[in-house]
Structure formats: structure tokens, C-alpha cells
Amino acid sequence: MSLKIDRGLFRYDFIDYHAVLCVPVDADVKDIRKRYIKIARHLHPDSSATGSPKEKQLASELLSKLVNPAYEKLSVDRSRAEYIIVLSQMGKRLVQESASVEFHTELGRQMASAGNVEQIYRNAIAKIAETQYDSLEKALQVIAQISELNLVYLMRTAGKAFSHNAPPPPPPASQAKSSNSNSQPKAAATPPSEPSPGTQYIRRAQELIAKNQWAPARVELQDALKLEPNNSRCHSLIGVVYLKQNQTTMAKVHFDRALQLDPKDETALEGKRRIEQLLGHKPSVTKPTASSTTGVKQPDKSGGGGLFGGLFGGKKK
Numbered sequence: 001m002s003l004k005i006d007r008g009l010f011r012y013d014f015i016d017y018h019a020v021l022c023v024p025v026d027a028d029v030k031d032i033r034k035r036y037i038k039i040a041r042h043l044h045p046d047s048s049a050t051g052s053p054k055e056k057q058l059a060s061e062l063l064s065k066l067v068n069p070a071y072e073k074l075s076v077d078r079s080r081a082e083y084i085i086v087l088s089q090m091g092k093r094l095v096q097e098s099a100s101v102e103f104h105t106e107l108g109r110q111m112a113s114a115g116n117v118e119q120i121y122r123n124a125i126a127k128i129a130e131t132q133y134d135s136l137e138k139a140l141q142v143i144a145q146i147s148e149l150n151l152v153y154l155m156r157t158a159g160k161a162f163s164h165n166a167p168p169p170p171p172p173a174s175q176a177k178s179s180n181s182n183s184q185p186k187a188a189a190t191p192p193s194e195p196s197p198g199t200q201y202i203r204r205a206q207e208l209i210a211k212n213q214w215a216p217a218r219v220e221l222q223d224a225l226k227l228e229p230n231n232s233r234c235h236s237l238i239g240v241v242y243l244k245q246n247q248t249t250m251a252k253v254h255f256d257r258a259l260q261l262d263p264k265d266e267t268a269l270e271g272k273r274r275i276e277q278l279l280g281h282k283p284s285v286t287k288p289t290a291s292s293t294t295g296v297k298q299p300d301k302s303g304g305g306g307l308f309g310g311l312f313g314g315k316k317k
Helices: 008-012 017-021 029-043 053-074 077-096 106-113 117-129 136-156 173-180 199-210 214-227 232-244 248-261 266-278 290-294
Strands: none
Touching: 008 017, 008 077, 008 136, 017 029, 017 053, 017 136, 029 053, 053 077, 053 136, 077 136, 106 117, 106 136, 117 136, 199 214, 199 232, 214 232, 232 248, 232 266, 248 266
16 A cells, blocks of 8 residues: 555645644644554554454554654654744745645635634544544545644644635734835834754754864754755855865765855855865965965965854864
């Protein structure tokens, strides 16, 4: 049996672990564990109530390929926190793409415009959880239904009451009054930006780089790139790490990618200059000096200053 699901959040190349366990997207670890144990007991071959070999095989696949990975992801504080950040950003993005979002269930359409979305959502999740895996053949359909509810809930809680095929809500009275005024319009206050999904990984990597701990720094940056594959800063930093580990080819790959994303990335530019020197290419701007062979640190030309101004300058004192 194929375990592919193409509705709800799954449609956007995203694995909805909350839908697999049928818990709200803001469920805490205690509720997640309680729900997982109940499902695992139901699906495990040693305790499953299913009788035929075919049913046992299906139960085993659902447990090993969907339920266990979902619990592993959501039961660890760090991975769950990162996952929630991605979920939140996904909800905001889908609000912007609301015209292309399709609903396949009446409940999903109802939630999209209902005023009491919180109550409808939680009641629906609790109700579906009672029989989620009773019919193994329909388990994927049920997960898809839950994921659609999660999708709508994320959109509704992203700051905009989403209603399919409805005009956008009118601006607040204070905003309308301001727009109709003849006075000079004031610049709107910029809301504080949320950290990107890979922020925590990059910050930890920076701390490790400052201590010349290259291997763990690389692990943190690899995890960050899984969340943000187009983060130029992340590519330039992991390029530095690879260069420090004498993996010139991998360093060049990431420096090149960083410059594709941001041609002015000074860390990547400096990294490529260092690679040219290592490969024996004549630098296009500066000539080698005695200090390049003696290991004496030259003044940083990257303009970065601080921690990253010394990335290529040997060990910190």
C-alpha cells in the first residue's frame, strides 16, 4: 500500500506529523505521548486487534513509516520547536496564496469562514481521534482530512480570518480614518520579524566557529540548510567550515551557492579568494606577502568585523 497523501499540508511537500497522530498543532509533549501510546498499542502486531495477515502488515507499515516518525519529531523539544516555526510560517504563506487553496471536506470549508474556529477545530480533532485508525484501509484518507483542518486552522490563526471566495475584510476604523485624512500619512510601524527556521542552528554554529569547533558547527549548519536551503549566510558559513577542514571542493560549492543567492556576500567572496590561493591561482587583486606564509593574520578585508571579520584569520587568541 502506498502511504502517499496529497491533501491538506501534505499537498505542499510537507509531512503533517500532527495529522498522523491526530493532535492539535499546539499540543504539548504530554498529550502527544499519550496519543502516541494509544495508537501504537492499536497498531503494534503484538497487541493489534486486527486478524488477517494483510491487516497486520498494513498496521505495521502505518506504525513504522508514519506514526513512529511523527512521535520522534514531536516528542523532542528542539525538533518540535523548529517544526512549529515552520508551521507558523507556512500558515502565513498560505494566507497569501489563499485563492489557490482547495478544500475537500465540508468541515474544512466551514472552518474557513466560521467565527468560532478554535472550538470547531479542537472538537473536530478530538472526535476524529476516537476512530482514526479503526479502518486501516481508510487511515490515509482520515489523516488527509485532519491535515486539511490543520491547514485551515493555521491560516485562520495567521492573523487573517480566511473566507473562501469572500472579499477581504475592511480595514480597522482607525486605519480607514487615517487614510481619509488630509494630514501627512505616517509610516506604519514595522512589526518585529520572526526568526527564520534556521536561526537557532546558525547562532549555535557561530558560537562553535568562534571556538574553532568545526565539526559540530558543520552539523548545525547542515541542519539549518535542511530548513533554509536558500540561506546565503548559511552557505557561506558552512563553506568556511569546510575550508577549515581542508575540504576545498565542498567549500567552493557552498561559496558559489552563497554568491548566487547574494553576490555581495563578503564571507563567500573572501572564501573564494582563499581557495584561489590554496590552489595556486594568482590572486586578481592582491599579491601574496610574506605574512601569507608565516601565518601572521592580516587585517580583515571582508568588512564584516566582529566574529566573522576573523573567520579566515587563524585561531582566535
